[in-house]
Amino acid sequence: MKGMEExxxxxxxxxxxxxxxxxxxxxxxxxxxxxxxxxxxxxxSRLLAVTIDSVAEEITEGLYQDPFTMGWVTVMSNLSDLAxxxxxxxxxxxxxxxxxxxxxxxxREIARGMAAxxxxxxxxxxxxDINTTPTxxxxxxxxxxxxxxxxxxxxxxxxxxxxxMSGWAGSGNAMGLVRLAKLPEELFPENFxxxxxxxxxxxxxxxxxxxxxxxxxxxxxxxxxxxRINKLGFVVESGWDKILTxxxxxxxxxxxxxxxxxxxxxxxEFELVFTIPAERxxxxxxxxxxxxxxxIQLGIVQQKPSLEFVLPSGKKVEIDMTPLRxxxxxxxxxxxxxIQEHHAWGKKWGLE
Amino acid sequence: MKGMEExxxxxxxxxxxxxxxxxxxxxxxxxxxxxxxxxxxxxxSRLLAVTIDSVAEEITEGLYQDPFTMGWVTVMSNLSDLAxxxxxxxxxxxxxxxxxxxxxxxxREIARGMAAxxxxxxxxxxxxDINTTPTxxxxxxxxxxxxxxxxxxxxxxxxxxxxxMSGWAGSGNAMGLVRLAKLPEELFPENFxxxxxxxxxxxxxxxxxxxxxxxxxxxxxxxxxxxRINKLGFVVESGWDKILTxxxxxxxxxxxxxxxxxxxxxxxEFELVFTIPAERxxxxxxxxxxxxxxxIQLGIVQQKPSLEFVLPSGKKVEIDMTPLRxxxxxxxxxxxxxIQEHHAWGKKWGLE
Numbered sequence: 001m002k003g004m005e006e007x008x009x010x011x012x013x014x015x016x017x018x019x020x021x022x023x024x025x026x027x028x029x030x031x032x033x034x035x036x037x038x039x040x041x042x043x044x045s046r047l048l049a050v051t052i053d054s055v056a057e058e059i060t061e062g063l064y065q066d067p068f069t070m071g072w073v074t075v076m077s078n079l080s081d082l083a084x085x086x087x088x089x090x091x092x093x094x095x096x097x098x099x100x101x102x103x104x105x106x107x108r109e110i111a112r113g114m115a116a117x118x119x120x121x122x123x124x125x126x127x128x129d130i131n132t133t134p135t136x137x138x139x140x141x142x143x144x145x146x147x148x149x150x151x152x153x154x155x156x157x158x159x160x161x162x163x164x165m166s167g168w169a170g171s172g173n174a175m176g177l178v179r180l181a182k183l184p185e186e187l188f189p190e191n192f193x194x195x196x197x198x199x200x201x202x203x204x205x206x207x208x209x210x211x212x213x214x215x216x217x218x219x220x221x222x223x224x225x226x227x228r229i230n231k232l233g234f235v236v237e238s239g240w241d242k243i244l245t246x247x248x249x250x251x252x253x254x255x256x257x258x259x260x261x262x263x264x265x266x267x268x269e270f271e272l273v274f275t276i277p278a279e280r281x282x283x284x285x286x287x288x289x290x291x292x293x294x295x296i297q298l299g300i301v302q303q304k305p306s307l308e309f310v311l312p313s314g315k316k317v318e319i320d321m322t323p324l325r326x327x328x329x330x331x332x333x334x335x336x337x338x339i340q341e342h343h344a345w346g347k348k349w350g351l352e
Numbered sequence: 353m354k355g356m357e358e359x360x361x362x363x364x365x366x367x368x369x370x371x372x373x374x375x376x377x378x379x380x381x382x383x384x385x386x387x388x389x390x391x392x393x394x395x396x397s398r399l400l401a402v403t404i405d406s407v408a409e410e411i412t413e414g415l416y417q418d419p420f421t422m423g424w425v426t427v428m429s430n431l432s433d434l435a436x437x438x439x440x441x442x443x444x445x446x447x448x449x450x451x452x453x454x455x456x457x458x459x460r461e462i463a464r465g466m467a468a469x470x471x472x473x474x475x476x477x478x479x480x481d482i483n484t485t486p487t488x489x490x491x492x493x494x495x496x497x498x499x500x501x502x503x504x505x506x507x508x509x510x511x512x513x514x515x516x517m518s519g520w521a522g523s524g525n526a527m528g529l530v531r532l533a534k535l536p537e538e539l540f541p542e543n544f545x546x547x548x549x550x551x552x553x554x555x556x557x558x559x560x561x562x563x564x565x566x567x568x569x570x571x572x573x574x575x576x577x578x579x580r581i582n583k584l585g586f587v588v589e590s591g592w593d594k595i596l597t598x599x600x601x602x603x604x605x606x607x608x609x610x611x612x613x614x615x616x617x618x619x620x621e622f623e624l625v626f627t628i629p630a631e632r633x634x635x636x637x638x639x640x641x642x643x644x645x646x647x648i649q650l651g652i653v654q655q656k657p658s659l660e661f662v663l664p665s666g667k668k669v670e671i672d673m674t675p676l677r678x679x680x681x682x683x684x685x686x687x688x689x690x691i692q693e694h695h696a697w698g699k700k701w702g703l704e
């Protein structure tokens with residue numbers, strides 16, 4: 001069984017959480033849900049879902065250079081957490097901390113990105129707080145309602161459930177790699193990265209799925225976190241050509257980047273990963289079709305608590321994400337080392 | 353009439369807000385409420401109150417040096433916005449962005465400050481987001497319910513209403529001045545500054561008051577903002593010995609600081625300023641007494657749209673906060689100039 005505390009990021013979260021008492025109103029424990037689920041004694045039988053998420057490192061590390069992207073992702077990352085619990089959004093509030101030397105145009109572009117993301121999903125910014133700080137930080141807090149009877153969290157999948165993803169993976173890591181490795185911008189321009197939170201899809205998923213989590217940290221890290229929380233494992237049977245965005249496949253081809261890098265990196269794309277009981281799959285897919293939603297079947301949940309990929313040869317390889325996940329907080333700014341380590345593990349596992 | 357757009361801070365807020373569409377669910381317009389009030393079609397007849405507030409400048413500018421204070425104020429500043437709309441808190445989520453080089457003890461003290469503030473008011477931290485950034489920024493987002501029939505905002509006072517404050521003013525500015533002017537710490541130690549959001553009091557105030565706003569920006573700036581929003585004026589009849597915290601009075605005495613500085617500065621104390629119709633004052637004060645709440649009577653609302661103070665001599669002076677409010681965003685780090693300007697205006701107005 002893979003422990004939660006093998007992962008530095010989880011240890012860090014726990015070191016904060018241990019200082020706080022749990023609310024008797026809170027339905028989920030920490031790590032167990034993308035958004036906090038709160039009992040509000042509502043006669044309409046709804047739970048309040050709340051999440052807070054900041055975009056800061058992505059900017060200060062040079063990943064996002066276009067202020068429109070910064071604003072867009074601030075909104076979408078929060079709405080994606082609501083999507084993962086199937087919530088119907090009530091709105092979002094924002095806290096904007098910008099450097100003194102930024103001009104009005106820069107701020108207007110952040111706001112335009114936020115407004116465009118809101119408009120895309122018919123959500124509204126309700127208020128906020130503005131600060132002047134030495135380095136930029138954009139926070140959002142989104143909230144919405146979930147019917148109490150259709151509560152879904154990261155926990156609850158069972159052996160034999162079918163694993164789906166709401167759409168193609170890889171755009172976040174493609175953009176990140178092009179930017180940080182200083183590859184030619186045209187290989188994957190920043191404006192290719194316009195993730196859209198799966199709000200409508202999440203509301204369908206909550207009716208059928210046994211667990212759900214968004215891929216804000218990338219596909220493989222999401223699967224790794226889900227298997228730790230659920231004390232189960234996943235077998236991914238689908239090939240990269242079905243999993244990755246066509247533009248990402250093209251990038252891999254042109255720049256000779258192993259496909260699996262695009263699923264392994266920490267900069268995700270805000271799709272949903274979820275599990276559907278085998279006997280409900282047809283019913284779910286039919287309902288999905290009716291709303292124009294075409295989820296990608298990734299594989300199945302297995303008893304063995306590990307992440308396994310079926311190679312094109314039919315061979316099954318076991319992938320332990322622990323060393324790669326723990327690279328980011330220790331070697332986060334040393335991209336060369338991160339790439340080297342990924343190549344080393346990829347070769348060991350037969351993924352490249 | 354004093355316009356909202358005479359104030360640089362209001363212009364800045366408007367420049368952000370103009371980019372966003374208004375939600376049909378939102379009850380309040382911008383500037384009109386400390387927390388956003390959202391229609392949630394609740395069979396229990398409640399409105400959702402939501403606020404977001406960051407503590408960042410106070411840290412990077414050296415005002416808060418004790419991480420316990422940083423955590424405490426992050427929680428209290430948010431809860432105070434809920435108090436100002438009379439909300440019953442459901443909880444708070446936090447986004448913590450801390451520098452890489454900060455040690456575990458520093459983070460633990462922030463968390464301890466947050467936990468202590470929550471415990472003080474029986475509120476819970478429900479979740480959060482952790483980031484590593486070049487400069488620290490702590491954001492909170494608090495939310496709660498207000499009965500629809502007892503909605504209160506910053507707007508609604510009428511001529512003749514009596515103006516109250518929920519408790520003594522000045523601790524925020526006292527701490528700020530001692531810190532930034534590098535006066536001896538013992539004159540007003542940082543741990544004297546432990547503001548407590550007036551949650552319980554706000555729930556009483558909402559039943560009686562015509563408008564309410566917290567003093568997060570200090571007493572006189574709060575009064576100035578309220579009079580602009582309400583297109584009315586205030587006469588403050590109470591003396592400084594009744595308005596200021598005893599420890600603040602002592603600081604003024606020992607360090608020869610004019611009393612009015614402690615009400616004029618921008619670093620507030622999270623009390624509530626509110627207005628009660630004259631005919632309800634006795635009823636309100638009786639109800640306040642029953643919960644051990646002793647509000648301070650400041651003065652009255654007048655038709656003339658200006659802020660007036662009655663001096664000990666009985667003379668009434670008109671105070672225009674515009675030049676002082678606009679000093680902070682332009683000369684924010686030049687404390688010497690800020691103090692000089694305050695002295696100049698104070699002498700002109702006969703306040704010192």
